[in-house]
Amino acid sequence: MTSTSLTTGPSWARLPRRHVPVLVTLALLLVMYGIGVSQYRAFSNIQVIFNVFIDNGFLLVVAVGMTFVILTGGIDLSVGSVVAMTAMVSAWLLQSGLPTLLVLVIALLIGPTLGFLMGCAIHFFDLQPFIVTLAGMFFARGMCTFISDASIPITDGFWTTMSQYRIGDPRGNFVSASVLIAFAVVLVAAYVLAYTRLGRNVYAIGGNPQSALLMGLPVARTRIAVYTISGLCSAIGGILLSFYTLSGAPLIAVGMELDVIAAVVIGGTVLTGGSGYIFGTVLGVLVLGVIQTLITFDGGLSSWWTKIVIGGLLFAFILFQRLIGIRYK
């Protein structure tokens, strides 16, 4: 892993290589925002940025969990289904009259439990993360329709309060409570990755699992922990989504795992693991959000252009990571 460049050169080139992808994403985000501002007058309104966060808060939380998994060199395909399952379970339990707090606790426990089980299967039986989380994805999606074929509305007081809660300034700009929760998750995750043993173990395992094992790092515990964290983040994402839509629908968030993986990759995290930052993931989610906003503002472009642009960006970023020579198998 190239942590720092040892060669001497002009001072700008001494920038640590692992920071470059994040900086490029930041530059791209600024350029896209600049294009938006120059083309559409309403784009410069600060509320546009707030709306990107409001619409993508749950995506951000899930992407944070995915960053942990990808940093260890794994992948978690189950996130979209777990988001849907969490929303569905909470809607169903609320409908059957359970107290709000109990529903929250149960809903927040299901995701991590599934993640823990998947992590155990991956570690103890040497199964491929891809296949195990695929099974998890099938299971969670199946549970959704097993609970109900139709979407269940949420009328609970706490949920509606959270859904309508606005934090804003006198000029009318506001963010929702979900955005604050998402920010809290991001801050905690960034702290854990940068300053705790667990975080450093995650990077070490992603860099080289054999070396990590020989160094005496707790590979088993860490690997199971990242899938549990991803499950927890998906569960929080599911709760945020149910705040946003005030319902649990069996087919919501289908294919969300792809958006999440795309956001993490665009944010500069390397898929073989060992290199990447939470801050990059935040930028990646923002890039996706701004693309959608730009396409909405344009009005003439159809929704499928979003997919084509995201695909193009994925390609550009992967090619770029390859060119600057980050370890990429």
Place this chain on the structure above:
Amino acid sequence: MSERAKSMLNHRLFWPVAVLVVMLVANTVYRPGFLSIEVNNGHLYGTPIDILRLSAPLILVALGMTLVISTGGIDLSVGSTCAISGAIACLYISRAPDQNNLVTVFTALAMALGVALALGAWNGVLVSVIGIQPIIATLILMVAGRGLAQLVTEGQIITINSGPFRAIGLGHFLTLPLAIFIALGAALLIAGLTRRTALGMIVESVGGNREASRLAGIRSARIVFLVYVVSAACAAIAGFMMTANVSSADGNNTGLWVELDAILAVVIGGTSLAGGRFYLSGTILGALIIQTLTTTVYAMNISPQTALLFKAVVVIAVCLIQAPAFRAKFSRRGRGTPPPPTPSPQRQKEEVPA
């Protein structure tokens, strides 16, 4: 345990066949008419025939996927390729003055196949020349491809009324559905090319160790490139079948999640995701298992989405049975004596995420 029974138990196709047989038996018990086949209008009809016909597209996609996986790669873009090829074929036919004209239909198929080959070549170049990790290289086309398919159909569902095109999915030949013969033909072609020549061994050796194969004189990059093109071609033909089944192209839903089913079929068939070995017969069995499961769930009046629950159970069961680590633990408990330490061959490959 006698030697014979033991060797049969250890045969790589034993568990897939056992699962398939158990499912068929369970179905017959639940619904006695399950296995009956009747002749109607000179064509054979019945649930087994339906299972074969409906599994044809999955078999095609899974065959291509087997080759890709045996080189240690993975192709997530097959679903999008199905959608794009089906959309292009339907678009061309829908604009033609005479939709039943054979020349029109074949031109449409050739055009769509050509585009699919180009898409496969794109994947191949990304993986073999630029050296991008396969799961990501094909993720690009998986995401962008859905958009492209909707671009072709302009977000609409293109409906066509073409007899020859419809025949690809629903036609009959020698009393059996044509789709079965197409899938069988593709399977025989691929099996012949890989197992009757050295090609199969070369593909496996590239999957085992790409660099070592190159030093041994194999053009590894070219082989890797080739398997993605073959996979895209298989996906295109599967896409024709899917669109022909309903005589319409839907850029959003054609071939949705077929890549996951195909990967599942390959894994059930005993091909390791780490590469280095492939079993075409296992893959076909795997595809049949998945389609039988789907048909069973439909027949039991369970919603198709809930079928995913059963799929999850099957995936985990098959993977656990095939995992060396699980087998070692299981047999230790069963016999009471520790087994000889089995060096797991995939140890070195652990860091490759799939």
